[in-house]
Amino acid sequence: MGPANERTWTSWSRGDEMARRFNPPPNWPRPPKGFAPGPGWRPEPSWPPPPEGWRLWVGQPNWFVRHKLITAIAAIVLLLAAVFGGEDSPSSTQQRDDAASPPPQTTAPPPPITAAPTTTAPPTTAPHTPRPTPTRSPTATGRPSSVASVASVVDGDTLRLVDGRTVRLIGVDSPERGECGFGPASTLTKRLTLGKRVTLGTGARDDRDRYGRILRYVQVGSTDVGLALLRAGLATARYDSRDGYGSHPRELTYVRVDAATPQRACPVPKPTPRPTESGNCDPSYPGVCIPPAPPDLDCPDIAYRDFRVVGPDPHGFDGNDDNVGCET
Template identity: 45%
Template sequence: MESLQQDQQETTDAEGVKVTRVIDGDTIEIEGGARVRYIGIDTPETVAPTSTIQCYGKEASNKNRELVEGKQVKLEKDVSETDRYGRLLRYVYVGDTFLNDYLVRQGFASAFSYPPDVKNQSQLTEAQTEARNNNRGLWGACSGSGLTQPKAITQPTTPQSGNCDQSYPTVCIPPAPPDLDCSDISYRRFKVVAPDPHNFDGDHDGVGCESL
């Protein structure tokens, strides 16, 4: 049975499969009920129960729906079969369009590395740079970054506005000292500009605290 399921999955990936439902900007459901998470990208949240609806989340979901709902897509595996939620991890193509790249390049998603599934990460990072430099989508509509809404929390771990370091224009993080780590704050994937006194943007791509 396991061999048969594997053969069926390989056939599905090679020949294409119909999208029956769009969950959000980076997740779809295909015929048979399996969910597919796009590799290497992240779109603003619209459905996660632990997060608020993030800026540009609805636009990303609507664009994904426009591109794939009810259509045949081809799926390409990298290294991992599924994520911890049981979703298939795939690069997704509709016609000649590489959707993971398209959503990032047009500003509907950010590039986000999920090792070991990184064979297209340099392309996706380049696509993000192009989108950010041209203020496309979330980069222009959401104070420079659509990734910057705090997760819903009970006790705020950041101060009220008025004591906020200008290196983090879309969230309120106090200036150093003391030095803060990502584990000390509730924000994730927010815009960072120089000088970044807390060194939240370790890879200098303009996005801080990228690891969830």
């Protein structure tokens, strides 16, 4: 609240019974400077009550303050008399000279030198600047690597472990069954991993793909199986930040090797055999008309893609057992 008008404080007086300081509460008008309420003063009825426990006067009685003041003045007078009183005499002059002279310097023996404990500074290494990594989405990190045994190989980028889990290699895509390069890619993965203990490393954005397969790097000793497929021209770098699957730590290396390695040439596909006039279509492939075996047909031999597969699948078009043949 601001200061009150002068009329409000006209009933105030400078009381001398107590050397107290008037302590108005914060919700009252601010009094004029230098005024203190007298013993009979009462606040205006319109003012709000002070906060609970608020003390309006703080300080000490006047006699206590006078005693302190007289004692301080006496001490000052005695000090001035001691400094300036009387004539200079040889003894007093000598005493002042002695007082003005600095005391003789005494040289203390130096403290014993204690050898500081020797600490070996850490070796200085050049600052490491990480290579830029595409960051379309965060990668799944924090899961430790594990070791497992490989029971079988589905194709170049997919294998099954002894414990029943299926592993899909991170960041590479090899040909499916019936596609050009399926056999060589599967053979290379079998040669590197089948029946061996492999290290499974994390790094993909997701822990599993939409088919429930765990996404891992597969390492056999110092050999990265996915990188070996890329260097052999049996796989392409895919399923990374460039096509919406999130970046992974080895993406730049995979993309660089894939761009520098030509893919293996595929033979010219044979013409698709026409179904007989009697409608000789294998019932394993409803919705399309594919003749039954023999002869055995591969995906390059037919014009159909992503068709439904039921039953025994005599031509082996459904390589990953998801009931879809010759997936694109």
